[in-house]
Amino acid sequence: MIDISKKEVWFITGSQHLYGPETLKQVADNSKEIVKTLNKSASIPVQVVFKPIVKTTDEIVQTLSASNHAENCIGVITWMHTFSPAKMWIRGLTSLQKPLLHLHTQFNRDIPWNTIDMDFMNLNQAAHGDREFGFIVSRLRKNRKVVVGHWSSEKTQKQIGDWTRVAAGWDDWQGAKFARFGDNMRFVAVTDGDKVEAEKQFGFSVNTYAVGDLVAVINTISDKDIDTLIKEYEQTYHLAASLRSDGKNRSALIEAARIELGLEQFLVDGGFKGFSDNFEDLHGLRQLPGIAVQRLMQKGYGFAGEGDWKTAALVRAMKVMGSGLEGGNAFMEDYTYHLDPSDPKVLGSHMLEVDPVLAAEKPSCEVHPLGIGGKEDPVRLVFNGRAGNSLNAALMDFGNRFRLLINKTVGEEVKSELPKLPVARVLWKPLPDFETACTAWILAGGAHHTCYSENITAEQLEDFAEIAGIESLVIDENTTIRNFKSEIRTNEAFYSKTH
Numbered sequence: 001m002i003d004i005s006k007k008e009v010w011f012i013t014g015s016q017h018l019y020g021p022e023t024l025k026q027v028a029d030n031s032k033e034i035v036k037t038l039n040k041s042a043s044i045p046v047q048v049v050f051k052p053i054v055k056t057t058d059e060i061v062q063t064l065s066a067s068n069h070a071e072n073c074i075g076v077i078t079w080m081h082t083f084s085p086a087k088m089w090i091r092g093l094t095s096l097q098k099p100l101l102h103l104h105t106q107f108n109r110d111i112p113w114n115t116i117d118m119d120f121m122n123l124n125q126a127a128h129g130d131r132e133f134g135f136i137v138s139r140l141r142k143n144r145k146v147v148v149g150h151w152s153s154e155k156t157q158k159q160i161g162d163w164t165r166v167a168a169g170w171d172d173w174q175g176a177k178f179a180r181f182g183d184n185m186r187f188v189a190v191t192d193g194d195k196v197e198a199e200k201q202f203g204f205s206v207n208t209y210a211v212g213d214l215v216a217v218i219n220t221i222s223d224k225d226i227d228t229l230i231k232e233y234e235q236t237y238h239l240a241a242s243l244r245s246d247g248k249n250r251s252a253l254i255e256a257a258r259i260e261l262g263l264e265q266f267l268v269d270g271g272f273k274g275f276s277d278n279f280e281d282l283h284g285l286r287q288l289p290g291i292a293v294q295r296l297m298q299k300g301y302g303f304a305g306e307g308d309w310k311t312a313a314l315v316r317a318m319k320v321m322g323s324g325l326e327g328g329n330a331f332m333e334d335y336t337y338h339l340d341p342s343d344p345k346v347l348g349s350h351m352l353e354v355d356p357v358l359a360a361e362k363p364s365c366e367v368h369p370l371g372i373g374g375k376e377d378p379v380r381l382v383f384n385g386r387a388g389n390s391l392n393a394a395l396m397d398f399g400n401r402f403r404l405l406i407n408k409t410v411g412e413e414v415k416s417e418l419p420k421l422p423v424a425r426v427l428w429k430p431l432p433d434f435e436t437a438c439t440a441w442i443l444a445g446g447a448h449h450t451c452y453s454e455n456i457t458a459e460q461l462e463d464f465a466e467i468a469g470i471e472s473l474v475i476d477e478n479t480t481i482r483n484f485k486s487e488i489r490t491n492e493a494f495y496s497k498t499h
Contacts, residue, residue: 014084182281218262274302290352327454328357385426
């Protein structure tokens, strides 16, 4: 499982020697108190680490450069308690490679009307000190998150915590490896992309492995390990009668367990954080991996079908961002529509590979024929998704840039039995309405594969795109097609570049 609790964000306070040692000691003490409070906040899932007050160019360069090489540091928070002349920050900010959050706050919440004097004013200068710092960050064209509010407020702490989750997702991508079993699904455009540019832009690598390499590992799995895993299946899911010990399809369950154990062993041995496969390339596999993929996603691996490595990487990042939160993040596909004019909605699924982290009830483990792939009937987990606020996000390669597209949605309870659709099902309404959302998604070139999230916000994904330096577009309750078209055209000019 994914654990980000040991990750760190460094809290760096700016000042200068002008104010003397007594004031600087007070600045440090106040900063330590803020850090102590932030570390007690239930909204912040990582460790906030106090760093000594920076007062000179060299101190700033040394601290920010050190953050680049600190393994557990996933980002830095800066705050100007006093005025900190921003030319001192140029070299340090230019060298900074970690995500940056600028906290615009001050130590005191209220003005002490009856006692305020110039000593107080000289100490508490964030109102203009942070503006000086904000100018130089903007002047350097450096992306950052800005959070405004008193450090003790739950709202401010929640914004900081949400950003640390985004920073953790970005950190997880750096040096990550994703395995692509086989190539892209033949003739499909949106699932393909430039893996070299992706490694340059995002920090993760994608390489292809023959299905035969996977099969070789699957064939080493012992009967004892298979028996142990099948007992876990029996205890965890409603097992279909045909898959029980005396059932006619018991051999299919044994093979599914063998595939899961072999696939996980391959990923562990290779240090992979996610993978994709392709039902057009299953050479040596007796059945298309279903339950294996579902359970590995639930353990934290990123996945997408049909060779879609971009979505596999996005699923992994969003799983890291949502670590420890209620709800889940899962590979999804807009599969078919309910076009009742009074109540249109989307039914999402993906043959066999929807993560049970979305299940509203205990999943059923079943085996059924699959009309594609040309293999034996595959085992899969069948369940319905939950109702509640959610979103879909897709990552596309447009040749001259990557685009992250986000659509807010509202999940709905699946009330129909669907007796002839033995796959995982998730039902939702896109915002602002079906027609506008679908029109905007298609105009933006949105993929049919997404990561469906119950615990990540559109703002967090926009922050993620900012860190990555890529375009983001949001379809939400305020979207109109006229404005959305205008935003697409503006972004085309802004993000356009020559490779």
